[in-house]
Amino acid sequence: MTAQPPPAPAGHVTVLGVPLDAITFDGLLAQIDAWIVADDGLHQVCTVSPEFVMIAQDDPAFMQVLREADLCVADGIGLLFAARYLGKPLPQRVTGSDGVPLIAERAAREGWSLYLLGAAPGVAERAAQILTERYPGLRIAGTYAGSPAPDEEADIVARVNASSADILLVAYGAPRQDVWIAHNRAHLETHVALGVGGTFDFIAGTVPRAPRWMQRLALEWLFRLIIQPWRWRRMLRLPRFVWGVLRHGEDAAK
Template identity: 35%
Template sequence: MNFRKADILGIEVASLTMQEAVAEAEKFMDGTAPRLIATANAEMIMRATHDDELKNILNTADLVVPDGAGTVWASNYLGIEMPERVAGFDLVQNLFANAPAKKRRIFFFGSAPGVAEKAKAKAEKDFPGIQIVGVRDGYFKPEDELAIIEQIKKAQPDLLLAALGVPKQEKWLKAHMEEIGCPLSIGVGGTFDVMAGVMKRAPLWMQKAKLEWLFRGMLQPKRIGRLMALPRFVFAVKAYKKMVNKKALNG
């Protein structure tokens, strides 16, 4: 399905609902060609403005969803109505819910040693019958990559989730997705950490109030520097709109 896209600082983000994102992901998993879904929040988009490799990956991904209140705000501010936030964590949980009936095979790759195993146990408890066909932590050296790729290929997953952090996860998946041949790959950031109980997610009221970024900052003061990307993002989007409008006036 061709969704309307918002050009946010040079990154094209699909305007869609969670339900539509889940349906698209399911369609990708039903196919055989390797597909990539990226979950773009304000921090990722800001990083892409000075990381050409990441920018190219996002703009050639099969689907880029609006993960974050900032992305939704930017799209609406730039004139493309964005119906809702499609958080990567929630997208994955929806896919897990559908997985047992559809007999999906899922591989967890990333996070600190032991975390993916705990996330696997959580998924198996919450979604009886789910098939997590492999786990591998995200602490590895370049010489380990061949063995990791072989491990994933041997497991034959329909869905590969990589929790290596931005932009490492997107770059790793893009570099190896064709070789691995998994129908769908998604970079999922801290998803395994939340599932494993290593990191808390914001209370529902803070999620609804679009304050998850503040909650993360309160829990992890070291993130404050990264969270400064949010005000920079707002200023950048406002400047971008002025530039786009000026170009349109000048023909």
């Protein structure tokens, strides 16, 4: 493992009470490296979307999780637009679905080990197989579907700790995955824990990701709605997000 100096503190913008760090994928990887080398406890990363922001408006416990996370990255083009509107542009959209393969690639080089937790039974295992084929030398410390149910917490924490994984990737969806990490933070022995939503499904191929041209045009949300029409109720949060940013712009920019 190559020790790197800790990266300079990232700037940030606050959008409707949620802090977002001005960081790139390279910065995220450098920060993960610094945390692993420091070996000073678990650090939580939240991949924040506009939907996260709106859930947090009605869920004080989730808002507290986001505010206390070590890093909140902008996983959503709407957040880049909001930050620009507030006069504090973010350098890059940092998504879990793009970030996990980059973390796996770096892990294969540095010797970090990953634990894949969540998604439907068998999905994490398939994602792990694909990642190890794609990045020779990658160490998968363990995989487990489980659930964020309170009565499973002790068993899951014991599984993760027994694996001696460096990085825990949790795919329970928001806000459950992030609340689960925060709730178990004091007992988990990994260096980094990151909520990754549907990333395992994308990697395993159980859910297709939007074509690159749709991603470039910020239409990934539309593709998800087409293939998963049940998400339409969740999409109603997006116009509320836009209205909230426009209405509370001055306060959000503080």
